Structure formats: structure tokens, C-alpha cells
Amino acid sequence: MVKQIILAERPKGEPNKEAFKMEERELPELKDGEVLLTGKFYSVDPYMRGRMSDSKSYVAPFEVGEPISGGVVAQVEESKSSDFAKGDYVIGNLPWATQTVAEAKELRKVGEEDVPLHYYLGVLGMPGLTAYFGLMDIGQPKEGETVVVSGAAGAVGLVVGQIAKIQGCKVVGIAGSDEKIEMLKSEFGYDEGINYKTAGNMQEAVKKACPDGVDIYYDNVGGEVSDGVIMNLNFHARIPLCGQISLYNSKETPTGPRIQPMLLTRSVLMKGFIVSNYQDKFPEGMRKLGQWIREGNVKFTETIVEGFDKLPEAFLGLFSGKNQGKMIVQA
Amino acid sequence: MVKQIILAERPKGEPNKEAFKMEERELPELKDGEVLLTGKFYSVDPYMRGRMSDSKSYVAPFEVGEPISGGVVAQVEESKSSDFAKGDYVIGNLPWATQTVAEAKELRKVGEEDVPLHYYLGVLGMPGLTAYFGLMDIGQPKEGETVVVSGAAGAVGLVVGQIAKIQGCKVVGIAGSDEKIEMLKSEFGYDEGINYKTAGNMQEAVKKACPDGVDIYYDNVGGEVSDGVIMNLNFHARIPLCGQISLYNSKETPTGPRIQPMLLTRSVLMKGFIVSNYQDKFPEGMRKLGQWIREGNVKFTETIVEGFDKLPEAFLGLFSGKNQGKMIVQA
Structure with a gap:
């Protein structure tokens, strides 16, 4: 039994x-x-x-x-x-x-x-692999670029930021408390943090944290937080769409500013995904993540x-x- | 002088x-x-x-x-x-x-x-090349897929539909008059047409014209026409964002349903572009288009x-x- x-x-x-x-x-x-x-x-x-x-x-x-x-x-x-x-x-x-x-x-x-x-x-399971494939395959980070991560203190966001640092990017995390922001910076290598609950105008807050604009926006939350980031995108920016947790409890279809004109004039790529799209490549992702963990670069x-x-x-x-x-x- | x-x-x-x-x-x-x-x-x-x-x-x-x-x-x-x-x-x-x-x-x-x-x-200039690269590079059409084109009777849309037919796709055009729809079908190889001015509920109209769902949405217009198409996207659909002409005269930031949850749950790719992104590949595009014109497949x-x-x-x-x-x- x-x-x-x-x-x-x-x-x-x-x-x-x-x-x-x-x-x-x-x-x-x-x-x-x-x-x-x-x-x-x-x-x-x-x-x-x-x-x-x-x-x-x-x-x-x-x-x-x-x-x-x-x-x-x-x-x-x-x-x-x-x-x-x-x-x-x-x-x-x-x-x-x-x-x-x-x-x-x-x-x-x-x-x-x-x-x-x-x-x-x-880190070697779904959250880590979600971070890895979304950032590496859709985000395609290049050295010196600016990466913004929403839901940065979540199981996925923690790993996204650290991989982006390994790729030589500047990394800005968005989370919902000062304690989380402090943890992101002191323990997980984030360069900057934005507490969306106290930041006021998100567009301005992102602009201040990202004076060179945003090259990759790894989106776990959607909604108004994302509206503020999207106004700061650079030409040829990429948006891995990983989650929209701010909208999951909506009873009606949520509305907001139309984003297509922005994506169009700046030649932006946005792509939704779930980790199982990458099932064939899981061994590659686990090998990479395992290596970075042993080297101490991913905690x-x-x-x-x-x-x-x-x-x-x-x-x-x-x-x-x-x-x-x-x-x-x-x- | x-x-x-x-x-x-x-x-x-x-x-x-x-x-x-x-x-x-x-x-x-x-x-x-x-x-x-x-x-x-x-x-x-x-x-x-x-x-x-x-x-x-x-x-x-x-x-x-x-x-x-x-x-x-x-x-x-x-x-x-x-x-x-x-x-x-x-x-x-x-x-x-x-x-x-x-x-x-x-x-x-x-x-x-x-x-x-x-x-x-x-057809061998900006409109033709815009059609070619948006559809082929971002859309990546496969035989048997369903392609929807908005602004289908415009200089770009006319060519998009014909290239999609050459790739073996079913092609549905959206335009603003019955005459244009008739021309798309009788002269430019479109399989179906939707007059968005008389269609009523666009989501239902697209569903009826595309019973297998939409694999590629080549978007020239944006706004409510696009909202209706996006509700019919298949898993792994692609959206080349070429124009948003319905919004060009807006005085305030246009709003509408948030599309990210849809793009996320169906692993959709959306990418804005301008034709000059493909400048290095213009000779390839012109060679292909020239060949199709001589063969009579692109008019x-x-x-x-x-x-x-x-x-x-x-x-x-x-x-x-x-x-x-x-x-x-x-x-």
C-alpha cells in the first residue's frame, strides 16, 4: 500500500x-x-x-x-x-x-x-530551462546590451539575470519589494532593481535605470509594468514572453495601449513560448546550467x-x- | 537648368x-x-x-x-x-x-x-521586397498553412498573397470593398476575401474563412481588424508586422485588448520590420521576384x-x- x-x-x-x-x-x-x-x-x-x-x-x-x-x-x-x-x-x-x-x-x-x-x-529543471531557452534562443543576448527582467525574484527570473550577466549584459530586475530588489543585487548579480510598487511612473523608472534603452525584455508579468518597459525598447529589441502573471486573475479581457506600432517602428521581436517547445534541447540546457552552477556563476x-x-x-x-x-x- | x-x-x-x-x-x-x-x-x-x-x-x-x-x-x-x-x-x-x-x-x-x-x-522595388522578406523571413510559410493578409489590395499585400500561394499556402485577404475582394480572388490568386467594412464580427469572419486557424498573419493595418485575426491564431503562428495604417492618424495612444496572453499561450512570434533591415539580401529578393514574374506566378x-x-x-x-x-x- x-x-x-x-x-x-x-x-x-x-x-x-x-x-x-x-x-x-x-x-x-x-x-x-x-x-x-x-x-x-x-x-x-x-x-x-x-x-x-x-x-x-x-x-x-x-x-x-x-x-x-x-x-x-x-x-x-x-x-x-x-x-x-x-x-x-x-x-x-x-x-x-x-x-x-x-x-x-x-x-x-x-x-x-x-x-x-x-x-x-x-535551476536544472523547468524554471532554469525556461530561463535558459527564453533568454538564449529568443533573447539572443550580446555583450554590452541591457536586459530587463520582470518577476525577477521568481524561480525563473533569478536564473535569467545570472545568465544575462554571464553573457556580459547589464541586468535590471523588476520586483515587488525592496527586500527582493536588495537580494537581486547583493546575491544574484543584478546591476539595478526597480520596485514596481513604489516606482511611480514605470516608463520613467525604466528610463532612469536603462539610460541606453532596453535591448531584451524578459517578461514574466505583463500589464502596466510591461507597458513601461516597452516604451524604452531599442531598435531590434527582443521580448521573450514567458509569463503574464499580472493578468491571470482577470475576469474580462484586459485592455491597454496597443503595442504593435512600437514593435513596428523599432523592428522588435516578441515571442511567446513554453519550455516544452525546447524539449529536444533539454540536455544542452542542463549541461550549460550545470557547468555554470559548478563554476559558481549561477546560484x-x-x-x-x-x-x-x-x-x-x-x-x-x-x-x-x-x-x-x-x-x-x-x- | x-x-x-x-x-x-x-x-x-x-x-x-x-x-x-x-x-x-x-x-x-x-x-x-x-x-x-x-x-x-x-x-x-x-x-x-x-x-x-x-x-x-x-x-x-x-x-x-x-x-x-x-x-x-x-x-x-x-x-x-x-x-x-x-x-x-x-x-x-x-x-x-x-x-x-x-x-x-x-x-x-x-x-x-x-x-x-x-x-x-x-513588385521589384520596396513594396515587392517588403512583401518578400516579411513573408519569407518572418512568416516562414510552409505548404498547407493558412496565411491571412490585411491591406491585401495594397501594393505590398498583392504580392504577399501571390508569394504565399507559390509556397503552397491557403491565402485569405482582408480589404475594404467588395470590388477589391473580387480583384484579389479573380486576378491575384487569393482563395478567400473578407470585406472588413461589411463583415460584422471580425473574429467570426476570420474563423469562417480559416476553419483550420491562422498560421501566418501578415499585418499591414493593425487595430480592430488585427484583434479579430489574432483570436484565430494557431500554436506557433507568426505575425510579420509590416504596417499599422489604421492607427497612423490617432491623436492619442490607441488602446485595445492586450495581446500578450494570446501570444504566450500559443507560442506566437510577432516581429516588426522595415524593408531596409534586409538591404544585404535585396539581390536575392529581386532574383526570386523576377523569376516568379517571368514565370507568370506573380502579377x-x-x-x-x-x-x-x-x-x-x-x-x-x-x-x-x-x-x-x-x-x-x-x-
């Missing part, structure tokens, strides 16, 4: 403990091409709130009565696949369960980069909660700011 | 004849690296209206008392440059003058494609007015719809 955590009911507004239920379940027998896994580290992420509703999105909603799932680092206990041996560590989109049976082809082997295993849920911060049973509590803690950086549960 | 047409005063609102004045002027002596040219074909374009005002733009305004200038095909009368010989035809941004002295390095030789010379101001339509003195009248005619396709004055 293994423990698993299911979606008990769809929350309305901010979720609470009633949304989750712990169950025991028997595991099915292992078939060819499958492996038996024990969970080690579980990722809890704000995007999971969206999957708890049944509204349409490009990620399917969780089912009521079925386990919550997400990024998990697990260890192989038993294998009927030639791809994995007992003792291997793997990562995959897996249920919140102490043990589970999974198809080998849905898993990726990890643990060869000589970094802590939970890094595969953060990361996380909050690790101990105990499988704490998964719901850790998830709910995201909404009251209980985490610094990536939030992870260790079984 | 040569004749030239100067900007007499900056027009307010729609320009009239008072804005222009014909003058006679003596030509300077030819220096090394220069050529003496006789004008053959003169381009008149709506964008010139913008240069007659002194508001800031990425193209400098015309000076009052100085000649109007634009795209001109001219013949070399005398050359002090090893790049050109007497009798050669050239194209350049040249003054509205019967003859002029120009620096050789500002000119490009034309006439080797076995097409009428005035084509270098249209073009223009209105040719005879007589250098008619330049102001031809220009003013653009605003009362006196032209079909590209408007050109032959000296």
Missing part, C-alpha cells in the same frame, strides 16, 4: 486544505516498459492552482478523485525497461504518491551533473519542506509567501 | 497643391564618385504624407524649400564612378527633379531582370501617370483613390 494525495474538490478562490485528501492505494503489477519509483523530491508550483479549476487552458485540469501531479524526482526500485536500472534517479511529471508505477518513456534520467538532486526541480535559492504529508501545506504556503525561491517537498 | 519640385509649406490635414512648388535650379559640377542622372519613373506613396509633417518619426521629415524625394528609376547621363557607365539604369532615393547629381554609392543598378523598368518601384497592377509636372497631382490622387495598385509617374 502506498500513500497518495488526491484532489478532493475544486477550490473556489484561494485554495485551502479541503481541496486535498490523503488515500492509500495498491500498486498495479509492473509491466514491460515500466518502472517502480519511490518519490524523493516534489515540486509545488503556483501554476498548479490553475489545474485545480476545470476552466479551459493549454494544460489539462486535474480530475477530482485523482492524484495531483507535478514535477517529481524519484528513484527506481524495480525496472522492466532497458533504459533504467534499480537505483537510478529520474525526473518526470508524476503523481503525488510515495511510490508509483510509471512508463519508462515518460521519464528522464538525472543525477549526472554532480549537483543536489532537488536542483532538477529548480539559486529554495525552500525545502520535509515530509510527504506536508505537500498540501507547502502548496498552500505559496499563496502566503512562505517560500523564498523555489518551494520543494522532500519525502 | 533642371526642374524640381519642392515642399512649399507643411500641409495641415489632407494635403493640396499649395504644398508644392516647381522651381528651376542649376546642377552642381560632377565630382569623383558621382553620376549625372535623368529621372525616368517616380514613385508616389502614401508614406510621403508623413514626411511632409515635422513630427518625429524614424524617417526624417522633408525640409520646407527643399525638393521632395522618394524612389526614382533614372538613367546615367555621365559618370565619374567606376560602378556605373553612361546609359545604365539605376534606382535610388532621389529628389523630384528632371535631372540630378547623385553619389554612386547611394544607387543600385537595375534593368537586368528583363521586366519593365517601372517594376523596380513596385502586379499599377497606375502610370505621364509627365514630370504631374507629380504633385499624382501624389494628391492617392488620397482620393485615383490609383489602382502602385501609383507611378513617368517623366
